[in-house]
Amino acid sequence: AQSVTQLDSQVPVFEEAPVELRCNYSSSVSVYLFWYVQYPNQGLQLLLKYLSGSTLVKGINGFEAEFNKSQTSFHLRKPSVHISDTAEYFCAVSRGRGSTLGRLYFGRGTQLTVWP
């Protein structure tokens, strides 16, 4: 089974400051990597994903993430946050598509709180 570790359960930051949300995963095989955001009483919205190719992935709302295979990490970054970025962020992995490979394994989440 895969495991995903989000190293910080809570990250407080001031508006317009940069932020990094950390994610490490355990796998000896190739994986697909995802970051999702969840606003209160809502479902999950995909921010970005890494399937293959360039290790720097750009997503919506100004977020980006870098896949580091040697460190098995997929950290999420934003150079300047807004109050509207306050939400819970989930890192997830899957081993691929179809059959038993297609399920998502989620980290425990990081609550990002942006203060004015």
Add this chain to the structure above:
Amino acid sequence: KAGVTQTPRYLIKTRGQQVTLSCSPISGHRSVSWYQQTPGQGLQFLFEYFSETQRNKGNFPGRFSGRQFSNSRSEMNVSTLELGDSALYLCASSGQAGPDEAFFGQGTRLTVV
């Protein structure tokens, strides 16, 4: 294009009862997955259906079951409800048999009293 629709949004049930939750995927999507979200356990995979067949199953007791219809709509059922079943249940639909194009619904908040 309509998103993933889950009904109902909120539900309150008594211990011992059973409940059925519904998920209508995005038009054309054939894969539907279900996840349970709780503060204690986080997001956990329940099962995945593709073309009416269960393709993948998580580690949940047999009280949790699901099915998918020919129009790709899916239902999950929980029998003999326990307090610990209180959770947000999320459904995700995908255009391929995998998560890389998955879209999530807003969830059904189940409270067991």
